[in-house]
Amino acid sequence: MTPRTTPDTAHLHTTGDQPDHRKSRALTGALAIAALVAALVALWQTQSTPLGGRAYCWGAWPEDEAPFRRGDRDRITDEIPPGPGRPTGQCSLRWHGGQGSGAYEQRLDLRLGTGPREAGERRSWLGELFGGGDVPLPDGLPGFTAAASGTGALVLPESCDVDGRPSVVMLKSAMALPATTAGELLVRAANSATQRSSCTTLPPLRLNRRPSPSTTDHESCGIAGLPKEHGTGTGSPRNSDFHSCAITGTGTPIGPTAWAARFTTTARPRLVALFEGLTGDRPPAPGWRARGSIDAAGALVRADCGGRPTVFAMRSGPARTHTRLDDPREVFPLYVDAVAAHMGCAPLRAG
16 A cells, blocks of 8 residues: 655655755756856966957967958968967967958968077077177067067967077068067067066066167268278167167168178177077187177177176178178178167277
8 A cells, every 4th residue: 555645745845956956956066167167267268258258379369450451361370389388389470461462461470489500500590590680679578579570489488488498479471561560560479478477477478669760871880990881770879788680782672581691789687688698708809898799790799888788799791892891800890899888888809
């Protein structure tokens, strides 16, 4: 005989089930929250945001800001972002813009790395890195851009070094970019790289002023004793902590392959750190108050300049004339004399 269920037992059954229902609802809510968090993480990892649209190259460049213009299309990116404890990465981004005769295709390549370890390879790498960088970033930021192209570099803080070598964000553009745009792209990429790799607790970098290229046309890079008709300089020796200059032969316009020699000087500590271990312990010649070397292929010295470690470098270019104009043994000492004097540095060589 089936026992009857009294009202009291029915009441006991109902109240006994309520905690289970609450647990089920709580579990369902927790799972929903976990799914939402996972979706947001996935969305962030693909560099999209629900409100701001997509951002490219490690999430550094939003689709509605520079370098993009209204009407740009067919954006394709191939990238490896930095990760925790791994300040390395790369990104290649290309797209189409404009219409008709104004149509164009742009490509930006972004790299984050330390460069080669071996001394010879590192010197060649640094020669390419500084190959067109004649516009220093303002406010002493450890970087530069090229006035005539979209190339540039920015060094990350020391805590982001790998095996004692500074990590560098490098930018290369298929089309020329204004110095201000290139500088902003570098700063945003560097901030994204440090955030993703968690390699520093310093505040994000800021570009407070516009990078402004300066020229010293017909001053032969400020080199005394070098007749002005032998070359034209870009960059200014009057910067106190960064100077870069290229010279050409008579009547040859400066361009990517038209320079005969390029000179670089920097006292910005993070840029100087790029040359660590490359100058040796001996003077380049008797009478020099510096360490380094000078030969027919190029020159690199490091000196104390007004209490600041400073690097002076030179390399010959594709339009080399094989004359005194671009022979490091002849012109580099004159360059060092000129720029050191502008920097307020005591003479670095005798006579």
